[in-house]
Amino acid sequence: MYPPTQNLYRVDVRCGAFTEATEEYSRHLHKVVDELLRSLSLGLGLEGHELKDAVGGNELVFNLKINYYPPCPCPDLVLGVPSHTDMSALTILVPNEVQGLQAFQDGHWVDVNYIPNALVVHIGDQIEILSNGRCKSMLHRSTVNKDKTRMSWPVFVEPPADHHVGPHRKLINEQNPSKYKTKKFSDYCYCKLNKIPQ
Numbered sequence: 050m051y052p053p054t055q056n057l058y059r060v061d062v063r064c065g066a067f068t069e070a071t072e073e074y075s076r077h078l079h080k081v082v083d084e085l086l087r088s089l090s091l092g093l094g095l096e097g098h099e100l101k102d103a104v105g106g107n108e109l110v111f112n113l114k115i116n117y118y119p120p121c122p123c124p125d126l127v128l129g130v131p132s133h134t135d136m137s138a139l140t141i142l143v144p145n146e147v148q149g150l151q152a153f154q155d156g157h158w159v160d161v162n163y164i165p166n167a168l169v170v171h172i173g174d175q176i177e178i179l180s181n182g183r184c185k186s187m188l189h190r191s192t193v194n195k196d197k198t199r200m201s202w203p204v205f206v207e208p209p210a211d212h213h214v215g216p217h218r219k220l221i222n223e224q225n226p227s228k229y230k231t232k233k234f235s236d237y238c239y240c241k242l243n244k245i246p247q
């Protein structure tokens with residue numbers, strides 16, 4: 050049986066070169082995330098800092114996951130990761146060169162093409178909520194390859210567990226009432242993981 054969804058590891062590696070590389074990547078990611086949140090904030094008509102403030106400010110959590118998808122003899126019969134949206138605010142993903150990530154767009158699954166040295170950015174559920182639905186959390190999935198091992202390294206940029214997230218007060222009014230409940234991020238995750246209505 051092909052077991053990709055069990056092959057998910059959270060890592061905490063503290064040694065030499067690896068630590069230096071991850072620290073450098075982490076510094077780079079913080080800048081990328083700040084820029085993305087600033088652009089999204091301005092795009093929503095907020096001040097540049099307001100979206101980041103609302104999602105956790107400097108307490109934002111960066112969670113790295115490593116997905117490992119070994120070759121699969123029947124790639125048409127299984128998925129690496131079934132279709133889902135990420136619970137994060139944003140996800141920044143680095144894949145290896147083996148094609149596999151797909152996004153749901155206009156009623157179809159489309160390949161997210163591998164581009165060397167590019168980062169893949171997903172809008173996650175928390176930005177959908179904060180924007181009161183104006184930004185959509187991306188529905189995506191991953192496929193597997195018959196001959197090659199695929200890997201991906203997503204970083205989930207998340208609010209702290211006890212941080213409350215709901216539609217930004219400046220983005221709701223009588224014409225645009227709140228479409229989402231405000232709740233602690235940990236409660237949101239609990240409901241989603243246990244398939245309890247939000």
Ligand SMILES: O=C(O)CCC(=O)C(=O)O
Pocket residue numbers: 114116129130135142144149150189190191200201203
């Ligand atoms: O492997 C991929 O490209 C996507 C993985 C993913 O969607 C996830 O881990 O949430």
Ligand SMILES: [Fe+2]
Pocket residue numbers: 133134135189
């Ligand atoms: Fe995902």
